[in-house]
Amino acid sequence: MNAYSALLRRELTLALRSGGGAGLGLAFFLIVIMLIPFGVGPETPTLGLIAPGVLWVAALLACLLSLDRLFQQDAEDGTLDILALSPVPMEGLVMVKTLGHWLTTGVPLVIAAPVLGLTLNLAGPAYPWLVAALLVGTPALSALGAIGAALTVGVRRGGLLLSILVLPLYIPTLIFGAQVVSLAAKGLDPGIAMMLLTGTSLFAVAVSPFASAAALRVHLS
Amino acid sequence: MSFWEFANPVRFNRLATRTLPWLAGATALCLGIGLIWGFFFTPDDYQQGSTVKIIYIHVPSAMMAINAWFMMFATSLVWLIRRHHVSALAARAAAPIGAVMTLIALFTGAIWGQPMWGTYWEWDPRLTSFMVLFIFYLGYIALWEAIEDPDKAADLTAVLCMVGSVFAALSRWAVQFWNQGLHQGASLSLDKEENVADVFYFPLLVCLAGFVLLFVTLVVLRTRTEIRARRAMALMQREGEHSA
Numbered sequence: 001m002n003a004y005s006a007l008l009r010r011e012l013t014l015a016l017r018s019g020g021g022a023g024l025g026l027a028f029f030l031i032v033i034m035l036i037p038f039g040v041g042p043e044t045p046t047l048g049l050i051a052p053g054v055l056w057v058a059a060l061l062a063c064l065l066s067l068d069r070l071f072q073q074d075a076e077d078g079t080l081d082i083l084a085l086s087p088v089p090m091e092g093l094v095m096v097k098t099l100g101h102w103l104t105t106g107v108p109l110v111i112a113a114p115v116l117g118l119t120l121n122l123a124g125p126a127y128p129w130l131v132a133a134l135l136v137g138t139p140a141l142s143a144l145g146a147i148g149a150a151l152t153v154g155v156r157r158g159g160l161l162l163s164i165l166v167l168p169l170y171i172p173t174l175i176f177g178a179q180v181v182s183l184a185a186k187g188l189d190p191g192i193a194m195m196l197l198t199g200t201s202l203f204a205v206a207v208s209p210f211a212s213a214a215a216l217r218v219h220l221s
Numbered sequence: 222m223s224f225w226e227f228a229n230p231v232r233f234n235r236l237a238t239r240t241l242p243w244l245a246g247a248t249a250l251c252l253g254i255g256l257i258w259g260f261f262f263t264p265d266d267y268q269q270g271s272t273v274k275i276i277y278i279h280v281p282s283a284m285m286a287i288n289a290w291f292m293m294f295a296t297s298l299v300w301l302i303r304r305h306h307v308s309a310l311a312a313r314a315a316a317p318i319g320a321v322m323t324l325i326a327l328f329t330g331a332i333w334g335q336p337m338w339g340t341y342w343e344w345d346p347r348l349t350s351f352m353v354l355f356i357f358y359l360g361y362i363a364l365w366e367a368i369e370d371p372d373k374a375a376d377l378t379a380v381l382c383m384v385g386s387v388f389a390a391l392s393r394w395a396v397q398f399w400n401q402g403l404h405q406g407a408s409l410s411l412d413k414e415e416n417v418a419d420v421f422y423f424p425l426l427v428c429l430a431g432f433v434l435l436f437v438t439l440v441v442l443r444t445r446t447e448i449r450a451r452r453a454m455a456l457m458q459r460e461g462e463h464s465a
Binding site: 172 | 353356357359360363364367368373376377380381383384385387388389391392394395396398399
């Protein structure tokens, strides 16, 4: 347990120190949401209509942006080899790194989303569901992203490849997540969509450590 | 004589060279008969006119688009478990064919959709899942191209294929949920198998056989090419070691 908490502490420290890029995802989220009215027009009914989807797509892109930091730097400076020798299994390592990514990227998005929803004129009953859906869905974004990051860790300038691999994996999460919010915004019951989102998310979190660890082992061999 | 004998690249290539002319001939025969029969010797549909004939390309290519991914899944699994290089190379060989089949299905569908539905594109569950499938193919091909070490590339793409299969299936159901959420079950998609009358059905069967044969021919041909390319690479490496 000690090794795990040390690892998590290291991840968080690295992300939060200057140059760690923890704030970047949040800033990106903010800018994308700010750009939407410029592209779509300032009519509040239209903005309110597209707000659930836009918030989710922006959160997804913000998450994607910081994924290449997940393993790349550690692989380049040799830290990953040392970590592979530690008593923590590779799957555990991936889990801790994913958790670190979620805490520094996903959680800030969840907190910022309602405020940005206000600027997009999101309907009143949707706010608690927006927070709940993002809280449940963003771990899946980090977990699936870890698979992509692990697959492309040996590829130089693999950022674009990473997004091509990861974005299609995000489709179920995005569909269910955006459905939760837009159903709630229309005053309908989002319960089923929420359950499906939770299921998808739990599945992604369960599968990711094994797939990512398999990919990392290939890279290290 | 077991099936696994052809895991030996030399045996596989020998078999490929021997069977390719027959496979290619059978493909040409089936596609020729099926398409000519279908295009010229079937009546126009009373509702759809002659546009119905695009079915002879659309349905077989859509079927192969999905089955090519299944084949990649199976061969990737064989590579992960039994480490036969031919298997991994066959998966690599099948991917671009599957991607092109997906594109053909999408394009013929769009051409058919314009006069029938009044639109080239509709975010219908079927259409959307095919676009998603196409993106999965692109990612898979891109990952093969990006990694230099061939064994590592085979391993990583196999992992991607496993994960991708699960999430492609999940997307299929998610997309259905999503569209019903918008359209209340009003779908433009026809369930084609049920609507097809016998006059259209038999040439369609021949075309399906033709597309299956075409796929097998192309996969065998491309796998042979991949094996030869790997052999050439190995020879060049050995040469390099000698001169060094």
